[in-house]
Amino acid sequence: MIYYYFFSFISILVATQNRLLFWPALPVIFAACFQDSSSPVLILSFTTGLLLDLFVGNPLGISAIILILATGLVLQLKSRFGDNWRIFILVLILTQIVFYVSNH
Amino acid sequence: MTRPQIRSLGIYLVIAALILILDNFGYLNPVKSVVQLALIPVESVTHSISASLDDTFSFFTFWRSGESRIRNLEQRNLELLAQANKASALETENIILRQQLGVKDLVDRTVLPASVLGENRFLSLGVGSDHQVVVGLPVVYLDNYIGRVIKVTPRNSFIELPTDANAKISAKVGINGTVRGLISGQYNSSIVLDHVSQDENIRVGDAVFTEDNFLIGTIQKINSKDTDLFKQATVKPAVDPGRLVTVFVVLK
Numbered sequence: 517m518i519y520y521y522f523f524s525f526i527s528i529l530v531a532t533q534n535r536l537l538f539w540p541a542l543p544v545i546f547a548a549c550f551q552d553s554s555s556p557v558l559i560l561s562f563t564t565g566l567l568l569d570l571f572v573g574n575p576l577g578i579s580a581i582i583l584i585l586a587t588g589l590v591l592q593l594k595s596r597f598g599d600n601w602r603i604f605i606l607v608l609i610l611t612q613i614v615f616y617v618s619n620h
Numbered sequence: 621m622t623r624p625q626i627r628s629l630g631i632y633l634v635i636a637a638l639i640l641i642l643d644n645f646g647y648l649n650p651v652k653s654v655v656q657l658a659l660i661p662v663e664s665v666t667h668s669i670s671a672s673l674d675d676t677f678s679f680f681t682f683w684r685s686g687e688s689r690i691r692n693l694e695q696r697n698l699e700l701l702a703q704a705n706k707a708s709a710l711e712t713e714n715i716i717l718r719q720q721l722g723v724k725d726l727v728d729r730t731v732l733p734a735s736v737l738g739e740n741r742f743l744s745l746g747v748g749s750d751h752q753v754v755v756g757l758p759v760v761y762l763d764n765y766i767g768r769v770i771k772v773t774p775r776n777s778f779i780e781l782p783t784d785a786n787a788k789i790s791a792k793v794g795i796n797g798t799v800r801g802l803i804s805g806q807y808n809s810s811i812v813l814d815h816v817s818q819d820e821n822i823r824v825g826d827a828v829f830t831e832d833n834f835l836i837g838t839i840q841k842i843n844s845k846d847t848d849l850f851k852q853a854t855v856k857p858a859v860d861p862g863r864l865v866t867v868f869v870v871l872k
Contacts (some may be wrong), residue, residue, distance in 0.1 A: 529663075532738035565636065570652065581636045588629045
């Protein structure tokens with residue numbers, strides 16, 4: 517889990533230097549995909565959201581709510597689709613690439 | 621999702637919502653202030669690294685257009701040198717005339733240096749209400765307009781850039797210009813000068829200033845037709861705020 521926290525912190529720092537606030541959602545969604553237990557993932561999304569708001573100047577808690585909802589969505593998809601959930605990682609990466617390209 | 625998972629998700633959502641409400645009423649400001657004090661050095665170092673990386677990468681793209689740009693800049697440098705000499709002579713004459721007439725200096729500003737911590741939708745600075753920064757103050761760099769303070773915490777402030785979609789700034793073309801217009805941001809990437817009367821004459825290359833005589837940028841392209849109600853132009857910003865390490869908040 518420590519790697520996800522590190523990845524999360526780096527992505528927040530990246531997000532503070534450009535306009536891509538989508539970055540901090542990546543480690544949270546990856547953790548939700550790969551971790552078996554949901555509790556550490558929810559703590560990760562909660563702390564990542566708070567830290568992002570502190571860095572960026574958003575109202576404190578708004579990003580935490582969004583990231584927790586995103587985590588819930590991924591967990592729901594994971595439980596609904598069983599072993600095929602890896603397809604969502606592919607979709608996630610493709611979405612990120614499209615988002616990045618459309619912003620440059 | 622299992623029932624315990626849904627319950628813990630709900631608990632975290634409620635806690636986050638409570639934090640949001642408490643923050644909205646300002647109860648968390650002391651805690652935020654302490655945490656931001658610890659975050660400022662981290663943000664500052666990140667911004668320095670980001671700026672230096674930008675410079676490194678721009679070196680690799682420079683070779684394509686570099687030679688012609690250097691030639692243009694040399695030509696422009698010569699023109700500006702001639703203008704500077706003329707301005708210097710006029711300034712000396714102006715000082716002598718002011719002394720003779722006993723006129724006080726028109727511009728008497730107090731500025732506060734502030735380190736840039738990051739550029740997101742807003743530019744975040746390492747100074748806040750503890751340093752007498754309040755909402756609405758202009759932020760400049762060498763008399764170039766960077767933006768306006770839109771939000772202040774005890775140790776941080778957030779600057780709305782002219783490129784922001786919500787930015788609306790009263791502007792004039794030329795430092796003593798009578799041509800007035802409204803500067804607004806588009807898609808957080810470009811600046812548009814709008815609401816300029818069709819009778820007024822604006823040209824590509826004209827400088828656009830705020831009412832406080834800070835340079836916003838130069839007109840890059842006239843977008844409107846003669847049949848439009850107002851003239852509209854795209855303005856090229858004078859500085860790229862993302863590359864700056866220090867800016868100045870104009871306190872008065």
